[in-house]
Amino acid sequence: MNKQVRLAARPDGLPKDTDWSFDASPVPEPGPGQVLVRISHVSLDPAMRAWMNEGATYIDDVKVGDVMRAGAVGRVVRSNAPDLAEGDAVRGVLGVQEYAVAGANELDRLDTTLAPIERYLGVLGWPGMTAYFGLLEIGKPNEGDSVVVSGAAGAVGSITGQIAKIKGCHVVGIAGGTEKCSYLVDELGFDGAIDYKTENIRNRLSELCPRGVDVFFDNVGGEILDAVLSRIAMKARVVISGAISQYNSARFRGPNNYMALLTQRARMEGFVVFDYARDYPHAAEQIVQWIAEGKIKAKEHVVKGIESFPSAFLRLFSGEKLGKLILEV
Ligand SMILES: NC(=O)c1ccc[n+]([C@@H]2O[C@H](COP(=O)([O-])OP(=O)(O)OC[C@H]3O[C@@H](n4cnc5c(N)ncnc54)[C@H](OP(=O)(O)O)[C@@H]3O)[C@@H](O)[C@H]2O)c1
Known part of the structure; x- marks a missing residue:
């Protein structure tokens, strides 16, 4: 089964536990050109709070009842896409859930020999x-x-x-x-x-x-x-x-x-x-070099368990974390 976190209600102020619902549905099957990703880490970003409000900003709002939108990384566990194989590490807007199906064109393939996978949500994300x-x-x-x-x-x-x-x-x-x-x-x-x-x-x-x-x-x-x-x-x-x-x-x-x-x-x-998406690879290459030269230090604050999502998300606003806040699924 695939555990998921859905937006249950539009929050008034800080999100409350009742603004979220947890559910489990069968793990989806990838269609032609798609892969199934087992999500390992979900990015917790302040922008997610804006997406919970009604009305589009620079991106559509999340609808009540939908799986909460979030950037995430994980590994391909089934592939119907020629360019991605089982075991490949990928990143995409995959949502707060354990598994996601996505088209190969919606995913970035990650080189985990350069950096641990969760770092692609922080300093390399x-x-x-x-x-x-x-x-x-x-x-x-x-x-x-x-x-x-x-x-x-x-x-x-x-x-x-x-x-x-x-x-x-x-x-x-x-x-x-x-x-x-x-x-x-x-x-x-x-x-x-x-x-x-x-x-x-x-x-x-x-x-x-x-x-x-x-x-x-x-x-x-x-x-x-x-x-x-x-x-x-x-x-x-x-x-x-x-x-x-x-x-x-x-x-x-x-x-x-x-x-x-x-x-x-x-x-x-x-x-x-x-707006700079086309130039991300160049910037990421430069940042990897600065990290290797000791000029940039990055820190991730990892909270474990999908059940912790509601309280972990609030750390963005309370400040109870240092560096990039990540949920390990
Ligand atoms: N323009 C873009 O394309 C873009 C893209 C990504 C992110 N962003 C923006 O970048 C900003 C930082 O995002 P992030 O992912 O790096 O989050 P973050 O800084 O890792 O986490 C949020 C931090 O904000 C501080 N904070 C929370 N409420 C505050 C308040 N009322 N007054 C002062 N400080 C407060 C807290 O730190 P303290 O403990 O120091 O208070 C908290 O740790 C956000 O505004 C986000 O929307 C913009």
């Missing part, structure tokens, strides 16, 4: 690609720039800051708690870290980035976005990667301080990582 393209294509950091990253100890933020260091920037991370802030400075080599739970972000930015912030890579939105906008440098680039502080709110809070963009002749721009 959407989060790594988001960091790479968001920073380099939208933030366009120059050597010597001051780069500030919010959500800095998370999957996207931790890689963004390390890429900015590789590019010769002065990097400051914003994260919740002393443990995460120490991790950024002591283990990942950030130049500074601000604990947004106990410190005044504006005052700390004046100390850590006295010439102002040239690039702000924002994963959080809300008050943190406002605080950093008040410290941007002339011609700054504010990269809108996400706004996790707002995902459970019925009303999104926009920036109050947007006139800083005018006074500082600055630019604020959002992006969706999927």
